[in-house]
Amino acid sequence: MAMLQTNALAEDLVHHQTDNAVAVSGVSKNYGDVEALKNLSLDFPRGQLTSLLGPSGCGKTTLLKIIAGLLEPTDGEILVNGSPVTGPGEDRAFVFQDFALLPWASVLRNVAFGLELRGVARSEREDIAIKYIKEVGLDGFEKSFPHELSGGMRQRVGLARALSVDSDVLLMDEPFSAVDEQTRRKFQEDLLALVANENKTFIFVTHSIEEAVYVSDQIAILLPRPSRVADIIRPTGLREKDTASIRRDPEYLDIVDEIWASLKSYVE
Amino acid sequence: MKVFGIRLPGMSSLLLWGLLWEIVGRSGYSFFVPPLSDVVTTLFEIIGTAAFQKALYETAYAFCSGVFFAIVIGIPTGILMGKNRLIDELLLPWVNIFLSAPLTALVPVLMVLFGFGMKSIIITTTLFAIWIIILNARAGVMQINRSLVEMATSFGATPWAAFSKIYFWAALPEILGGVRIGIIRAVKGVIIGQLLISLVGFGALFELYSNNFLMKHFWAVLVVLFALAFTISEFLAYLERRVSYYAAKR
Numbered sequence A: 001m002a003m004l005q006t007n008a009l010a011e012d013l014v015h016h017q018t019d020n021a022v023a024v025s026g027v028s029k030n031y032g033d034v035e036a037l038k039n040l041s042l043d044f045p046r047g048q049l050t051s052l053l054g055p056s057g058c059g060k061t062t063l064l065k066i067i068a069g070l071l072e073p074t075d076g077e078i079l080v081n082g083s084p085v086t087g088p089g090e091d092r093a094f095v096f097q098d099f100a101l102l103p104w105a106s107v108l109r110n111v112a113f114g115l116e117l118r119g120v121a122r123s124e125r126e127d128i129a130i131k132y133i134k135e136v137g138l139d140g141f142e143k144s145f146p147h148e149l150s151g152g153m154r155q156r157v158g159l160a161r162a163l164s165v166d167s168d169v170l171l172m173d174e175p176f177s178a179v180d181e182q183t184r185r186k187f188q189e190d191l192l193a194l195v196a197n198e199n200k201t202f203i204f205v206t207h208s209i210e211e212a213v214y215v216s217d218q219i220a221i222l223l224p225r226p227s228r229v230a231d232i233i234r235p236t237g238l239r240e241k242d243t244a245s246i247r248r249d250p251e252y253l254d255i256v257d258e259i260w261a262s263l264k265s266y267v268e
Numbered sequence B: 001m002k003v004f005g006i007r008l009p010g011m012s013s014l015l016l017w018g019l020l021w022e023i024v025g026r027s028g029y030s031f032f033v034p035p036l037s038d039v040v041t042t043l044f045e046i047i048g049t050a051a052f053q054k055a056l057y058e059t060a061y062a063f064c065s066g067v068f069f070a071i072v073i074g075i076p077t078g079i080l081m082g083k084n085r086l087i088d089e090l091l092l093p094w095v096n097i098f099l100s101a102p103l104t105a106l107v108p109v110l111m112v113l114f115g116f117g118m119k120s121i122i123i124t125t126t127l128f129a130i131w132i133i134i135l136n137a138r139a140g141v142m143q144i145n146r147s148l149v150e151m152a153t154s155f156g157a158t159p160w161a162a163f164s165k166i167y168f169w170a171a172l173p174e175i176l177g178g179v180r181i182g183i184i185r186a187v188k189g190v191i192i193g194q195l196l197i198s199l200v201g202f203g204a205l206f207e208l209y210s211n212n213f214l215m216k217h218f219w220a221v222l223v224v225l226f227a228l229a230f231t232i233s234e235f236l237a238y239l240e241r242r243v244s245y246y247a248a249k250r
Helices: A002-018 A060-068 A107-117 A122-135 A151-164 A181-197 A209-215 A250-266 B013-026 B036-047 B050-083 B085-100 B103-114 B118-142 B146-154 B159-196 B201-211 B215-249
Strands: A020-031 A034-045 A049-053 A075-080 A092-095 A169-173 A201-206 A218-223 A228-233
Touching: A020 A060, A020 A201, A034 A049, A034 A060, A034 A075, A034 A201, A034 A218, A034 A228, A049 A060, A049 A209, A060 A075, A060 A092, A060 A169, A060 A201, A092 A151, A092 B146, A107 A122, A107 A151, A107 B159, A122 A151, A151 A181, A181 A201, A181 A209, A201 A209, A209 A250, A218 A250, A228 A250, B013 B036, B036 B050, B036 B215, B050 B085, B050 B118, B050 B159, B050 B201, B085 B118, B103 B118, B103 B159, B118 B159, B146 B159, B159 B201, B159 B215, B201 B215
Parallel strands: A049 A201, A049 A218, A092 A169, A169 A201
Antiparallel strands: A020 A034, A020 A075, A218 A228
8 A cells, every 4th residue: 555655656756757847839920921930849848947049030039938928829829837828927937138127126126026016015025035136146235226236137136036926937038148158157057056946947048059058958959930849959967967067078068069060051 | 617626506607697687787778678686676576465476376376287287198198109009190190280389379279168267278288288298208108128018018917017117117217308398388388378368377467567668577577487497497307317327228
């Protein structure tokens, strides 16, 4: 009896690990006559980070915004935790490329703004915000305004805002592309820690091959005109490595080369 | 500005112009230009009189009501036009026509429609101020960062929350700019209204003093009016500077 229960539990666990937080099936998006996405299907395993990687104009941001419910697909269906997406929802939070902070509001209010819009009482949302401000390393900047912060710190505010609404799925639209190279490296390391510690599903749009290979459990390569998933790559041995040694790992270097070889012809 | 290494406070040049006025006045060049010192003396004399205070009250009442309606109607209309293409297409031609139209010519029509009283004066004031307020609020909303709107949408903002927490604040620097220019135009509106529609307030005083060639009185009232308009405008410019720190970064 006890044995059976353990088995069921184990099975449940296995099932849980392989199930998908987000499932995109047969999604098309047309802008007039232009096909931005065509019959695209892709699964996003729970608790993992999936990168959408491709040359510019391949529709990766379009796909992300469709998942976010900010754009409506012309055809197809998106399931988040099994239920279809009809618009923005509490199960998803978005991190913007240009941070999208309120310039007239303090860091504290910016981080709490997602909760404010969801009607959480002031003292409660500020307690939560303070916790996440600490977590992203902005301790002491609660009263600062966005224009007083560097680009990297601004994106930490955007990240804290997305984390504080405690959604299952975090959608990140080229979040590190507007920060300098050193800050970006620090961000990438922090992101790995975040994926390991927070039980969330990350969908990460990037145009940097190295970044995608460094941070991803799964990399979906999108090719343009019309957009489709050309390949799905799952690095196997990188997660166990120390963050500092990933970039020297042969698997990392091989995958980077492989992706570059397949994308090269699409770069003007 | 610095002169001989001494830092001069703002608007020191007014002293120079005041001096010029005094000299021209004392030279007896024209009956219509009394010396500034006489004007200032008269100013303090008439400020205490019942006629002046009644005029000030009537003008302030018409001005404040007119500006109030211009702001309360103008800002939401401008924001709606910036957000909604259809409303914009419907209203924009009218706003542009009225902005550049010689509104003084409309005043007789207003008199027929709304009578010869305070109501018409208030409406005239509103009509002078509202169009630039609408246009500026609209411009403020149209240049809003798209991702701020997407951010609000992605966190499930209701239309009202988006309006009051995002659109209004994002457009605030432009809105305040529009209100400042609108208020300067409202000063014109209220005086023109008082002169054309019914002789009340400062309009009545102007009429009285100029018809009786009381030039010192006439100038005194004019100085008061200019000073009031200038003070209001400077106060709004100060508010504008307080929000301008984020004007470039939305």
